[in-house]
Amino acid sequence: MATISVVPSKPWRPKLSRVWPDILGALFTALSSVAIVAVTPLKGRLGFSITLIVMAVITSASISWLRRDRKAALNSVSTVFVYVAAAFVIIPLASLLFEIVSKGIVGFSFGIFTKDMSLTSADSPLSEGGLLHAVIGTLYIVLLATVISTPVGFLASLYIVEVQGRFASLVRFFVQAMSGVPSIVAGLFIYAVWMIGLGNSYNVAAGAGALAILMIPTVARTAEEVLKLIPNDLREAGLALGATQWRTVAMIILPAAKSGLVTAIILGIARVAGETAPLLLTLGGADAINLNPFEGNSSALPFYVWKNYSLGNPESIQRAWLGVFVLMIMVFMFFSLARYFGRAKGANR
Amino acid sequence: MPKVLPEPREITTVPRISDRIFRGIVTTGGLSTLAILALIAFFLVFNGFEVIRDEGLRFLTGFDWMDAIPDEGIAATYGIGAMLYGTLVIGLLAIIFGVPIAVGAALFLSYYAPEWIKRPMVVVIDVMAAIPSVVFGLWGYFILMPHAEYWAKLIHKYLGFIPIFDMPAPAYSRSPFIAGLVLAIMIIPIVASISREVFAQTPPDRIQAAYALGATKWAMIKAVVFPYGIGGVIGGAMLGLGRALGETVAVYTVLNLVYDIRIEILLSAGGSVASMIVNKFGEADAIELRALMAAGFVLFVVTLIVNFIANAIINRTARRG
Numbered sequence: 050m051a052t053i054s055v056v057p058s059k060p061w062r063p064k065l066s067r068v069w070p071d072i073l074g075a076l077f078t079a080l081s082s083v084a085i086v087a088v089t090p091l092k093g094r095l096g097f098s099i100t101l102i103v104m105a106v107i108t109s110a111s112i113s114w115l116r117r118d119r120k121a122a123l124n125s126v127s128t129v130f131v132y133v134a135a136a137f138v139i140i141p142l143a144s145l146l147f148e149i150v151s152k153g154i155v156g157f158s159f160g161i162f163t164k165d166m167s168l169t170s171a172d173s174p175l176s177e178g179g180l181l182h183a184v185i186g187t188l189y190i191v192l193l194a195t196v197i198s199t200p201v202g203f204l205a206s207l208y209i210v211e212v213q214g215r216f217a218s219l220v221r222f223f224v225q226a227m228s229g230v231p232s233i234v235a236g237l238f239i240y241a242v243w244m245i246g247l248g249n250s251y252n253v254a255a256g257a258g259a260l261a262i263l264m265i266p267t268v269a270r271t272a273e274e275v276l277k278l279i280p281n282d283l284r285e286a287g288l289a290l291g292a293t294q295w296r297t298v299a300m301i302i303l304p305a306a307k308s309g310l311v312t313a314i315i316l317g318i319a320r321v322a323g324e325t326a327p328l329l330l331t332l333g334g335a336d337a338i339n340l341n342p343f344e345g346n347s348s349a350l351p352f353y354v355w356k357n358y359s360l361g362n363p364e365s366i367q368r369a370w371l372g373v374f375v376l377m378i379m380v381f382m383f384f385s386l387a388r389y390f391g392r393a394k395g396a397n398r
Numbered sequence: 399m400p401k402v403l404p405e406p407r408e409i410t411t412v413p414r415i416s417d418r419i420f421r422g423i424v425t426t427g428g429l430s431t432l433a434i435l436a437l438i439a440f441f442l443v444f445n446g447f448e449v450i451r452d453e454g455l456r457f458l459t460g461f462d463w464m465d466a467i468p469d470e471g472i473a474a475t476y477g478i479g480a481m482l483y484g485t486l487v488i489g490l491l492a493i494i495f496g497v498p499i500a501v502g503a504a505l506f507l508s509y510y511a512p513e514w515i516k517r518p519m520v521v522v523i524d525v526m527a528a529i530p531s532v533v534f535g536l537w538g539y540f541i542l543m544p545h546a547e548y549w550a551k552l553i554h555k556y557l558g559f560i561p562i563f564d565m566p567a568p569a570y571s572r573s574p575f576i577a578g579l580v581l582a583i584m585i586i587p588i589v590a591s592i593s594r595e596v597f598a599q600t601p602p603d604r605i606q607a608a609y610a611l612g613a614t615k616w617a618m619i620k621a622v623v624f625p626y627g628i629g630g631v632i633g634g635a636m637l638g639l640g641r642a643l644g645e646t647v648a649v650y651t652v653l654n655l656v657y658d659i660r661i662e663i664l665l666s667a668g669g670s671v672a673s674m675i676v677n678k679f680g681e682a683d684a685i686e687l688r689a690l691m692a693a694g695f696v697l698f699v700v701t702l703i704v705n706f707i708a709n710a711i712i713n714r715t716a717r718r719g
Contacts, residue, residue, distance in 0.1 A: 095549065124614035131510050134502020135519070138590065141583045142526050145537050201434075204427020212424050220428045222709065223435055229637065229705035230698065231644025232531075233672045234438065237694040241441040245687075262434060269431065294413070295420035323530020326646035329676055351532050355647065358536060366540075373533050384528050388521075 074112045078104045105129050153374020156367055161375075167337035172362045180372055182338045183353035186253070187379070190332075190349050191322055193257030193342060194264050199314055201261075202268030206313075209269075210276040211298055221273070228266035235262040236327030243331070251333025253342040256349065259327035268317040275309030276302065308390045315387040322380055325351035350376040438698060446692025449476055449685070457692060458482065461657055463678070465686055476689035478696065480657045484574065484669020485643055485697075488653070491578025491663065492585055492642040497635045500586045504593035509615060509623075527587035535651035538580035543652060546576045550664045562663050569666035572654035577668060580652050581645060585638030592637065596630025596715055597623055629715035636708035644701045646672040671697045 082101040106129050113121035156175035162184065169178030208214055209221050239259040243249050279302055287297035303310070333346030334356055348356075354372035357365040413421070443450070450457055453476055460477015503523070507516055547570040554570075557563045600623050608618040649670045655677055656667035675690050675697075682690055 208428025
């Protein structure tokens with residue numbers, strides 16, 4: 050007895066007869082762009098990309114017009130533009146990452162993490178000196194900023210989500226607006242309070258205060274989102290068991306939201322780790338490690354980058370790129386951590 | 399043996415002491431964010447008060463930023479008019495360059511992209527948002543500027559008859575055009591992610607209805623997605639504008655600060671309040687420092703207003719969705 054196997058026809062699958070005009074169109078676009086760039090005075094990558102876009106628009110529009118109608122032509126033109134826009138998002142980032150790695154890798158060695166710049170002059174080769182002081186400075190400032198901003202950020206998010214006090218929507222609105230405060234303004238504010246008002250000079254605590262102001266909104270908003278994801282059943286279960294609100298929040302809500310809250314902190318760190326402008330107004334800059342938060346100038350990676358960029362000689366510029374490279378590694382590390390914890394939260398839910 | 403019922407518990411709506419303490423602490427923490435904003439405004443005004451009082455409205459409209467020269471009897475004049483104008487110019491340029499690309503990318507992610515490209519690209523946009531501004535500054539100065547100068551030359555060559563593309567002198571580097579390009583790249587992530595959020599809230603039944611009526615993808619987007627999401631896109635663009643107005647070091651590296659109002663955007667002369675503060679901060683004396691505080695206050699107020707409006711628009715759009 051012959052078996053009859055039923056093959057599903059899958060009518061949505063693109064058939065060759067439907068695809069070949071598109072393939073031909075793409076081929077035509079590429080070939081004609083190459084031809085036009087070769088023949089006409091248009092030249093270089095810019096000329097080629099412009100020609101390519103124009104030819105893609107013309108080809109796709111005329112193909113769809115011939116096969117269907119004007120509306121289909123409009124549709125394909127817009128499709129080309131949407132793809133071009135997506136490419137324009139990728140291109141700068143790709144260029145940025147490529148340049149950072151290719152320029153930063155030059156002076157990269159293990160030695161830069163063991164030395165600072167206190168015994169090295171700015172125009173000495175990259176094999177001398179290092180950026181240990183800047184790395185330590187950044188970690189130190191970010192740690193202090195986290196210590197300051199985390200309680201405030203979490204309390205603000207608890208106020209909005211759990212307590213829901215009279216000003217909850219107002220606080221929410223202002224926290225949103227606070228995330229748009231220019232970083233330079235935060236630096237000026239700290240300078241006004243800490244230096245002019247209280248008479249201190251440049252130090253780590255001032256830098257940390259400025260970064261904390263920028264970090265609070267990120268922490269508060271992310272934590273708010275996380276707390277909102279906790280199902281209301283948990284709150285009601287806690288209250289029904291006779292727990293006070295304080296016990297419910299401390300023993301049910303916060304443990305349930307733990308990984309999300311960690312994500313909030315790390316996102317805040319990633320937001321401020323590279324901030325430069327407020328540090329220019331508060332740190333003073335140094336070439337050696339300074340671990341006293343209230344006394345003496347200090348440095349940080351963004352500051353190091355900025356200083357070496359401003360010095361302008363070839364070795365300094367290379368050092369600036371090296372600093373950028375290390376800074377980006379740090380930011381990406383925080384960023385991947387945040388994503389890792391964010392995903393762990395999703396798995397638990 | 400008779401059962402002894404326990405005394406019924408007293409039922410009260412008055413919170414316990416522990417709860418009252420808890421609520422007190424949380425409320426204090428919540429309101430402290432308001433306090434920080436108020437303190438920022440207060441301290442900047444407090445320190446910049448004398449300059450604002452002496453200069454009056456001229457502080458906003460004046461073009462001169464000069465320290466006093468006591469020997470020649472010249473009093474100090476501080477005006478940020480040119481810098482304010484320059485800030486708005488580069489902010490608008492950033493919007494013009496950045497928003498169409500960001501919205502296009504958001505459309506791509508929402509309606510065009512195949513699944514396998516969607517996730518990496520969302521990560522790419524998130525990564526872009528996390529890149530520090532000093533990195534954009536270095537990249538803009540060393541990598542983008544040589545290209546952008548060439549583009550500017552082409553624009554001037556073919557569109558030079560339009561006044562804003564005119565060039566009185568062949569100085570193409572560090573122009574508002576280039577600053578606008580760098581800022582555009584910096585605001586793309588935020589505009590794109592907010593646009594994507596509001597596009598995601600478009601009612602799916604309307605989308606399917608449009609397709610069922612025979613609409614092409616673009617016709618569907620024009621008829622359904624844009625009317626629903628336009629508020630969010632505008633809000634996102636304004637949020638990006640707020641970022642662009644307050645951007646400091648990236649602009650400082652790619653913009654030549656000149657205390658003059660110039661309409662030519664390709665010329666190496668522009669202004670930015672935030673960059674000016676960093677520029678002047680190093681060698682400022684006590685009085686100039688007050689002027690810088692006042693400038694910071696103006697910047698603070700402007701960005702706060704832009705952010706307020708942006709958030710109000712976005713919240714309204716998001717709630718309706």
